[in-house]
Amino acid sequence: MKRIILLQKKERHRIVQVPCEIDFLTSKDKDEACSFYNTIARLIRNPEIFIPDNTLPLDLAGEGIVIGVRAESRLICLRVLTYNQDTISDYKNILGEKVTGNIACSDGCVVDSRYRGNNLQQITWFLIEPLLYGKYDTVVATVSPKNSVSLRNLLICSFLIVDIADMYNGYERFILRKKLTNLQCYQTAEHLEINVHDRNAIMNALSRGYIGYKMKHRSTGIYILFGQEINDA
Numbered sequence: 001m002k003r004i005i006l007l008q009k010k011e012r013h014r015i016v017q018v019p020c021e022i023d024f025l026t027s028k029d030k031d032e033a034c035s036f037y038n039t040i041a042r043l044i045r046n047p048e049i050f051i052p053d054n055t056l057p058l059d060l061a062g063e064g065i066v067i068g069v070r071a072e073s074r075l076i077c078l079r080v081l082t083y084n085q086d087t088i089s090d091y092k093n094i095l096g097e098k099v100t101g102n103i104a105c106s107d108g109c110v111v112d113s114r115y116r117g118n119n120l121q122q123i124t125w126f127l128i129e130p131l132l133y134g135k136y137d138t139v140v141a142t143v144s145p146k147n148s149v150s151l152r153n154l155l156i157c158s159f160l161i162v163d164i165a166d167m168y169n170g171y172e173r174f175i176l177r178k179k180l181t182n183l184q185c186y187q188t189a190e191h192l193e194i195n196v197h198d199r200n201a202i203m204n205a206l207s208r209g210y211i212g213y214k215m216k217h218r219s220t221g222i223y224i225l226f227g228q229e230i231n232d233a
Contacts, residue, residue: 001022002021003023004021004022005019005022006020007020007071007118008115009114009115010113010115020069020070020071020076022067022124023068023070024067024068025066026061026066027061029068030056030057032075033056033075034054036075037052037056037078040110047171048144048146051168054080054108055080055082055087056080059081059084063083064080064081065080065081065131067079067124069124071115076111076112076115077109077110077115077124078109078110079121079125079127080106080108080109081104081132081139087105087107088103090167094167095140098162099177100137101138102138103136103137103138103140104132104136104138104139104140105139105141106128106154108150109121109124109150121150121157122156122157125157126157129157129180133180136180137182138177138178138181139159140176140177141175141176142167142173142174142176144174145164145172145173145174145196145197148196148215151215152215157178158178159177159178160184161174161212162206162211162212163175164203174212184211185229185230185231186210186229186230187230188213188225188227190228191225192225193223193225194223196221196222196223202224202226206226209228209229210227210228211226211229212226213225213227
């Protein structure tokens with residue numbers, strides 16, 4: 001694939017443009033990829049927002065797709081999609097009939113802080129998504145309600161909130177789904193607006209057939225817009 005794009009880098013109180021290379025990673029990149037991933041996890045240091053556990057070695061060996069972005073010969077972004085069956089089983093156990101067919105998991109995107117703001121979460125996702133059509137019916141993902149940036153990016157990529165659960169040894173997570181077949185439909189005319197941290201109200205809406213599709217910033221906090229799900233067309 002190997003493509004070159006110009007990205008903006010924050011450096012010493014200035015912004016500079018840097019040519020960056022996007023490519024698929026394999027097992028030969030394992031040490032570099034795992035080191036970069038673990039460095040980002042250490043910098044975040046908050047398992048409520050980012051869980052350091054990963055399936056990267058397996059994904060790089062063929063149980064997934066890993067895209068890397070390099071600048072100045074160093075990784076500055078990793079996008080991971082996994083087919084790992086242990087990971088997929090966790091989602092199936094929670095979601096039940098909300099997921100069907102062949103399932104893949106968007107297992108996160110980590111970005112060097114100096115390169116944030118370049119929409120790399122979206123760019124890398126839209127490079128992966130075309131590879132899934134004809135092979136997978138559904139893609140799932142999780143995100144912490146406290147991670148508004150990643151939640152916004154997933155919603156922009158047309159993922160929808162379909163559940164909320166405690167995962168990874170008790171950390172609260174939204175579970176999102178994107179259908180690649182039997183495409184998703186939902187009403188927006190009479191939507192609900194629920195504070196991102198109001199778990200009871202969100203669970204109530206989900207139990208009534210609503211799904212979260214958009215974020216809205218208000219003076220009182222961040223709200224999720226929920227629309228009534230419509231049976232597949």
